[in-house]
Amino acid sequence: MRLITFLSDFGSNSSYVSQMKGAALSITDATIVDITHDITPHNIREGAFVLSASISFFPTGSVHVAVVDPGVGTDRRGIVITTHSQILIGPDNGLLIPAARKLGDFTVYEITNTNLMLKSISNTFHGRDIFSPIAAHILNGVLFEQIGPIITDFVDLDFGNSEINDKAAKGKVIYIDSFGNIITNIDGLRLSNVLNFDKKVTIFIGKKNLRTQLVRSYNFVKKSEVLATIGSSNLLEIAINQGNAAKKLGIKPNDDIKILFS
Amino acid sequence: MRLITFLSDFGSNSSYVSQMKGAALSITDATIVDITHDITPHNIREGAFVLSASISFFPTGSVHVAVVDPGVGTDRRGIVITTHSQILIGPDNGLLIPAARKLGDFTVYEITNTNLMLKSISNTFHGRDIFSPIAAHILNGVLFEQIGPIITDFVDLDFGNSEINDKAAKGKVIYIDSFGNIITNIDGLRLSNVLNFDKKVTIFIGKKNLRTQLVRSYNFVKKSEVLATIGSSNLLEIAINQGNAAKKLGIKPNDDIKILFS
């Protein structure tokens, strides 16, 4: 399996995505999967979350190209990150770091070898001219040492800490999914150790104050009712059964959330 | 050809789609095609129509994973349907049935074998954790008997009956396509036996009452004019040449349609 994934903020409607794929397929044969191209334009944090939530489902050896890159054409570096299982490629702006960290130990290479890039490099589209060709060359067996030097001063990014104790949990909203489900940085496994399903809880989120319960899935409350559940990324999620919770509750990324187990 | 298609209501912008693909590609190599991910959220009926309209164009042996699944995590069953030519996988909520029926005789297996699922199964995302891995295992040659028992009490779904006689046809709107064309459940072949092209007709649709004609294609009337045609799914379709008929006429799925041949 030779697999390249792409994630960007170009929009699903953008032909720029196809140019990246063409550039890779001109160098090597590969299976291509889109993670998403609808990251909010220039929102590195959102891209970093979606990447980190998705890559663990791909086979070992997959190469992931991620491009949310407001600094393209400036002196921001391009990087390749190797982990024990998968490879990440993109700008050195924090975008790749949460995904890398989730996979365990990792090494960051700065991309400096121009032989691995397209011959003509635009100032505005390194996804096509640099990152995607590098992905293809890696599948073709190029050594990581040939890409460029190892660096340790890469730009970092994290989603902040959450707190969980016997009585409450506290954290932040990190993502609104395509259903309007509100995904937080509160770990689902740790939460389920201290909070039983179906127990009533009070949730403070944004400017709202809600009485609800932790349930196994959306359909365990009536249609249009608010619920808390442990979502498919193993994170606490606030949702409305068959409704759009973020829109209804007026919640956005970075809003605070607190959940009282009583 | 080893082919898996995906249809869902996750949105084209959703990274959840890529997680399903990653789960399948972690088990087997396959060509992947998206049917659509923009089914109206939770609208099983719409998903069932789009699936049934699309699958006959895929090669024999294709495996179709469809996920419009408001009941995920409850006791609704997961099913695999085998037909003489293609295989369907998804929730037991009616979504797969019109497609299966269109392909002829079919057999429904309940999915019970946990060895064919991901090791860790979320309560909210069976598309990734169950349906997609099953698709990959089927391409790898797993026997249908290993999936689970045959069932006959599956949840059924149909698009209602249409009536056609010498003077009129009567039915329902079942789908609005991406151009705003209004697709009905009135069979095009049967209609063309009793109604000639270019003959003037009167159409009652929603609250409207239109004088138009059955034409071979959109461009047989002037730009912005309403027309009736037999669309690419061989169903009667009401459209506007280079316009959005559903928006202009205020039509939605389930609206009644009647066409008088005079």
Next chain:
Amino acid sequence: MRLITFLSDFGSNSSYVSQMKGAALSITDATIVDITHDITPHNIREGAFVLSASISFFPTGSVHVAVVDPGVGTDRRGIVITTHSQILIGPDNGLLIPAARKLGDFTVYEITNTNLMLKSISNTFHGRDIFSPIAAHILNGVLFEQIGPIITDFVDLDFGNSEINDKAAKGKVIYIDSFGNIITNIDGLRLSNVLNFDKKVTIFIGKKNLRTQLVRSYNFVKKSEVLATIGSSNLLEIAINQGNAAKKLGIKPNDDIKILFS
């Protein structure tokens, strides 16, 4: 590498796209890449630009199916265009011509051989029933002579001329990309011969009159400021750093642009 790309105005959300892919994959095995399906419905000119901007990044031998086809079902012809490197398939309405011309010398064949089409041909969807099967047969080695006769009276289309001299450049807006960047028909290479980076310029675009400068990339001006740059298609582009220039400035395709180098 056996590669087919698809471009259309069906919408990313449309299942019609998958029907084209299924039709091709029923005839041959191929890697499939979407260029875009979000061309403004029926906008041949926009489709022609996006196709011409994208195809040069694909490998030699790639086959491109493009469908923006308001005249489907009328007597407009279907065509295959061969060039020294790639193959184009679609309606004879100008859509393919700028892409073909960009690749150098080309030959246009009218599609007449019904043996290379699906058995049942709808009047409304030649993308699925004719163009996509032809693409698959070409990958399978069918001779171009078998497709139909060479024609020279194909429908032409171009993006108009731009003028560049020592003091100014003049042209037209030809495309608004998914970030809202305004792409013109003014050649970037020729422009960079007469205008230095960072020099102040005056731009007349639509009804606006802007003082800005030609910079290497978006981030060379402050956030939310207007800039001119040479974009990734090597064309003069007016943009806003991390903003939507077309929306902010009220610009649309075909608007005039003039840039004074002082």
